[in-house]
Amino acid sequence: MIVHSLHPIVLVGGAEIGPQELNIFQSRAKQFVGIDAGADHLLAAGIDPVAVIGDLDSLSSEAALRYADVLHRVPEQDTVDFEKGLMRVDAPLIYALGFAGGRLDHTLAVLHVMARNPQRPVILVSADDASAIVPAAGLDLRLPVGCRVSIMPLADAVVTATGVVWPFTDKQMHPMGFTSPSNRVAKDKVQIAAQGAVIVTVPRAQMDALGQAVVRAQ
Numbered sequence: 001m002i003v004h005s006l007h008p009i010v011l012v013g014g015a016e017i018g019p020q021e022l023n024i025f026q027s028r029a030k031q032f033v034g035i036d037a038g039a040d041h042l043l044a045a046g047i048d049p050v051a052v053i054g055d056l057d058s059l060s061s062e063a064a065l066r067y068a069d070v071l072h073r074v075p076e077q078d079t080v081d082f083e084k085g086l087m088r089v090d091a092p093l094i095y096a097l098g099f100a101g102g103r104l105d106h107t108l109a110v111l112h113v114m115a116r117n118p119q120r121p122v123i124l125v126s127a128d129d130a131s132a133i134v135p136a137a138g139l140d141l142r143l144p145v146g147c148r149v150s151i152m153p154l155a156d157a158v159v160t161a162t163g164v165v166w167p168f169t170d171k172q173m174h175p176m177g178f179t180s181p182s183n184r185v186a187k188d189k190v191q192i193a194a195q196g197a198v199i200v201t202v203p204r205a206q207m208d209a210l211g212q213a214v215v216r217a218q
Contacts, residue, residue: 157196
């Protein structure tokens with residue numbers, strides 16, 4: 001481990017992010033970790049990361065010089081930079097910003113890493129959505145009635161979802177079979193249990209509710 005924290009942290013990737021994104025997350029986390037070129041976003045925002053992790057092949061020379069004391073180069077090419085960073089930080093909640101909404105293959109690689117590491121408390125944040133893998137203990141979500149909640153398998157899974165408009169129990173799910181995109185909240189509490197890799201996506205406005213559910217499940 002490179003970073004240990006008792007508070008939420010933000011992993012910042014190199015995909016495009018909005019001009020105020022990092023300011024928004026400063027109210028949610030005390031520490032930022034740049035993942036390769038994600039450090040350039042931090043440089044532009046005037047935020048000093050506690051670490052910069054990755055193979056560093058996309059990092060600008062300016063950021064490399066500014067953050068020389070906290071660079072952690074991981075040269076192997078068997079994992080993507082997101083995984084290099086994720087597996088070297090320890091925190092009760094990890095926001096992943098700048099990893100979705102850019103190249104599709106990069107986003108798919110991030111989902112692949114999340115699916116293989118369901119014990120890691122990650123909230124993947126994009127311009128419109130917040131997503132998390134259903135942990136072994138399940139998710140107990142407090143969301144507004146009518147709110148969108150998508151339940152999508154990333155592999156073979158058996159899933160139970162209650163408190164939604166279209167509930168199901170012990171349903172066999174698969175990316176090429178049954179899925180539940182754009183389901184909606186029907187009651188004040190939504191409960192999702194899954195055996196297998198399943199990702200839950202809610203509107204970004206409900207990012208904190210999703211994060212609280214992930215923390216409670218630990």
